[in-house]
Amino acid sequence: MIRVNQLHKSYITGSNSLHVLKGLDIDIQQGEMVSIMGSSGSGKSTLLNILGILDNYDKGEFYLGDTLIKDLNEKKAAWYRNKMIGFVFQSFNLITFKNAMENVALPLYYQKVSRKKRNRIAMEYLEKVGLTEWAHHLPSELSGGQKQRVAIARALINNPKVILADEPTGALDTQTSYEVMELFHEINRSGITMIIVTHENDIAEKTERIIHLKDGVIEKEYKQNHSIRYA
Ligand code: ADP
Ligand code: MG
Numbered sequence: 001m002i003r004v005n006q007l008h009k010s011y012i013t014g015s016n017s018l019h020v021l022k023g024l025d026i027d028i029q030q031g032e033m034v035s036i037m038g039s040s041g042s043g044k045s046t047l048l049n050i051l052g053i054l055d056n057y058d059k060g061e062f063y064l065g066d067t068l069i070k071d072l073n074e075k076k077a078a079w080y081r082n083k084m085i086g087f088v089f090q091s092f093n094l095i096t097f098k099n100a101m102e103n104v105a106l107p108l109y110y111q112k113v114s115r116k117k118r119n120r121i122a123m124e125y126l127e128k129v130g131l132t133e134w135a136h137h138l139p140s141e142l143s144g145g146q147k148q149r150v151a152i153a154r155a156l157i158n159n160p161k162v163i164l165a166d167e168p169t170g171a172l173d174t175q176t177s178y179e180v181m182e183l184f185h186e187i188n189r190s191g192i193t194m195i196i197v198t199h200e201n202d203i204a205e206k207t208e209r210i211i212h213l214k215d216g217v218i219e220k221e222y223k224q225n226h227s228i229r230y231a
Contacts, residue, residue: 001030001065001162001193002051008059009046020046021057022216030161033185033194035204038213044197045166047213051195052085052164053077065161082111086155086192090167092147094139100146101126101135104153125153129183145176152183162193169203181206 009021020043028034038044049055050062053069062069064084072080094103101122108118126135129149139147148168155163165184169177181203188194196207204210211221 001032002026002028002195003063004051004060005062006060007047007050007057007062009043009050009055009057020216021050023060024213024217026211026218028193028195030193031188031191032209033188033196033207034209034211035196035198035207036211036213037197037199037201037204038219040199042213043216044199044213048164048166048195048197051162052087053081054087082107082158084161086158086160086163088148088151088155088163088165088168090170092139092144092151092171094147094150096139099136099138100131100142100150103139103150104157106154107158121157122153125157126150128156129153143176144172145179148172148176148180149183152180152187156187156192160192162195163187165194165196167197167199169198169200174202177203178206 004024004026007021007024008019011018011020024047036044036047046055050057053072056071064080067080069080095106098106101119104125105118105122108121123132123135126132129152131146131149131153134142134146139150142150163184169180172180184194184196185206194207196203198204205224207224209221209223212219
């Protein structure tokens with residue numbers, strides 16, 4: 001599903017260059033649920049943005065399925081993003097003046113799907129995340145966990161192959177975090193590959209495989225063979 005070979009990425013600001021990813025190799029199979037760990041500034045978001053085709057890289061290769069994702073023009077990048085990828089963020093990134101249903105429907109709005117049709121589909125996805133009754137509420141009227149469920153429904157609406165989640169539980173309390181991880185497991189059981197960036201051990205432990213980033217490379221990774229438990 002995802003194959004990364006010798007990936008390099010630097011940021012250039014003014015006369016400074018910061019080498020963040022220094023020859024990273026990763027293979028993720030379709031249907032896996034993986035967490036990516038590492039201290040703050042280790043390049044987790046940088047990697048996720050590249051995997052989500054939101055940013056370019058300097059050297060190496062990134063294959064999404066059979067396609068080499070490299071130097072795509074914005075139109076092609078958007079096409080692959082829409083077809084393959086759903087994003088979930090720590091800060092939910094909901095539009096404050098749109099209700100839950102409209103937020104979920106947003107990707108379809110950009111694809112010029114009619115209002116009636118996109119709202120109907122959005123309601124199906126709100127049902128999947130257990131928020132039917134909150135469809136007409138604004139984000140400000142929802143709890144953190146509910147907001148993240150809206151964001152997850154929005155990430156699912158294009159039927160992606162992969163969900164990329166950047167610190168998805170970073171703004172949630174422990175119990176709500178576990179509920180979000182349970183929802184991720186449910187989504188993963190439907191065959192969607194899940195990649196979750198986190199710096200929290202107890203979140204990473206809910207996934208099958210943990211990858212540690214350090215100094216721009218993979219420091220270590222391991223599979224967990226114990227069954228995943230929730231508090
Ligand atoms: P993490 O998500 O692991 O905390 P990031 O990938 O966000 O780390 O950042 C890695 C390093 O790159 C940090 O030192 C950060 O300051 C720097 N960085 C991230 N994004 C940019 C950017 N757009 N321009 C310049 N430097 C950046
Ligand atoms: Mg980050």
